[in-house]
Amino acid sequence: MADPRFYESARPLSLTKIETLSGASFEGLAPDGFFVDDVAPITATKTGSLSYAERRPTDVKAGAVILAKPEFAAALRDAGCHVGVTEHPRVAFAHAAAHVFTERPLEAGAADIDPTATIHDGAFIAKGARIGSGAIIEPNVVIGPGVEIGSGALIRANAVISFATIGADTEIGSCTVIGKTGFAIALGTEERVKVPHFGRSIIGSGVLIGASCSIDRGLFGDTEIGDNCQIDNFCQIAHNVRIGSGTVMAAFAGISGSTTIGHDCLFAGRCATTDNIKIGNNVTLLADSAAMYDIPDGEKWAGSPAMPARNFLRQISQLRRLSGIKGAQGKKTRRD
Template sequence: MSDPIFFKQPEPVTLGQIAEWAGADIERGDPALVISGVGPVEEAIAGTLVFFDNTAYLDKLTSTEAAAVLVAAKHKGKVPDSAAVLVCKEPYRSWALVLAKLYPEAMVPATKGVAAISERAIVDPSAALEAGVIVEAGAVIAAGVEIGSGTVVRANAVIAEGVRIGRDCVVGANASVQHAIIGNKVYLHPGVCVGQDGFGYAMGPGGHIKVPQIGRVIIQDNVEIGANTTVDRGANRDTVIGEGTKIDNQVQIGHNVVIGRHCVIVSQVGISGSATLEDYVAIGGQSGVRGHVTIGMGAQIAAVSVVSEDIPAGGRYGGAPAKPVKQWFREMAMLRKLAERGNAT
């Protein structure tokens, strides 16, 4: 079996160019030094660039064979004498900037060798697609849809009637979008479902009556939503995802949820209906958020937590139910001591 290379090896660049892209200072090394590739710090070979920002890999840093290292000033003394040193404030962010220059196709995989609109796609005559839209085989574009230039609709995706999608977006393979207005530069990964019914029933002993969900989903610019995530449309108002928010795979967002700008939501989080996340909230994986609560601006929720009450702005909470992390850590320490005492007896 052949060993395919999915991302083309970049052309060699100089250390000086890397420093410019990364916003880094060359602490040691020749700006004309040629960098031929990138790699992990523990597997680097001659000519490669690596980054370091996690002390768990400190022993790997001290023995790396990399040609150059992106590193914070506090760790520059640990870089071997054989490697050039690029000092930056946030090595991981600088690394991201460099990779985006070297591997632009990894940001949004390119569509190659297809016509603008595949002969095997189904596009309703009333749909309005600006010049430069790409629709791959098997995709379905329904009546009244509007799609901006530079947007790619990948294979077997379904865009339902009346949906609006802005410019330079990607709708991943097998994704489904309905009852939605989507801004510019939005990336929906494969299998994302947007705008389906929220989970709404008037429950009772004689059976459960379905409540029609008559809202929409509004997704603002520069949002990225991971594979197989679901975003329900609003019940009686809109579900909203704010500008710049990044959502991981397999997240469930219920009806009427409002997510602010530049939030980060990690895999397998569930957000119940009518919850509100203000700007810059971060939620760790496998956490749950109860309906109708508000998580304040900049708050952070640890993984595997349950948010059952409002969280103040800037709060750091964890546990089930979620509580301030200092309190949570104290309680866990006390439980550990009680368990150890019980074992001792």
């Protein structure tokens, strides 16, 4: 269920209404008593939820599911699911899911602000937000409805925070945006549809996030940044990313959706990952690395695509040898 601090439940949708909104074909519509009032990933379906699958789903036993291939439908119907079929299930889901929950509006109203907090002129604190003791909110900050700012937190000027909780003693840099939707675009035959998001951004305690960063909220679940992480300026953290405590990222890091990163990792400048990979604990990525595969605990990787650093450095050495480049090449020269 979407967090009620940030989302409002719309009227439950009948399967007939979902068919109309999504364009999916549901054979043998459910009885009048069946309604959808929640959304869920295909791995966590339940009674009353709406999900979609672009590949063959497994262990799905409840709710309404939109599929691409009709040959998968019979087994799900036998298991008790209500199944719709369409060529582009993600597009269909996006059209229907947008009517299950709506975002709470950004409006002025009663907010829970501790009397010891400092709110500078020009800051906007939305209805239902909570600001902890000793927190400092600088000018032109926007705090969305339901957002919680922990005690001692410092939110620098022009930051925008929505659909999020910020831990104690955390600093958010100027012009950083936390809690916006991720880059989830459903591709149809002739349309591009933005998939609605229903998750949150959870930022731990003692975190430092630099200026002009972007941290997306989760699609169904949460984007999480653990305690004591240090994230430099101009970093992008996509939806559903999970970063363990104590991890450090230098400027221009780009972390793709649903990547899991362990604790106490070190990302040098301009590092990136592809989506849905797992990076272990105490991993180091050297500058300009692009991680495209899972990385075990304690390893140091480099290159694009990234590989164990010793392999990368060996390749560079061999290329220099083959091309006749001497070791002195590449050293910095002084310019007057």
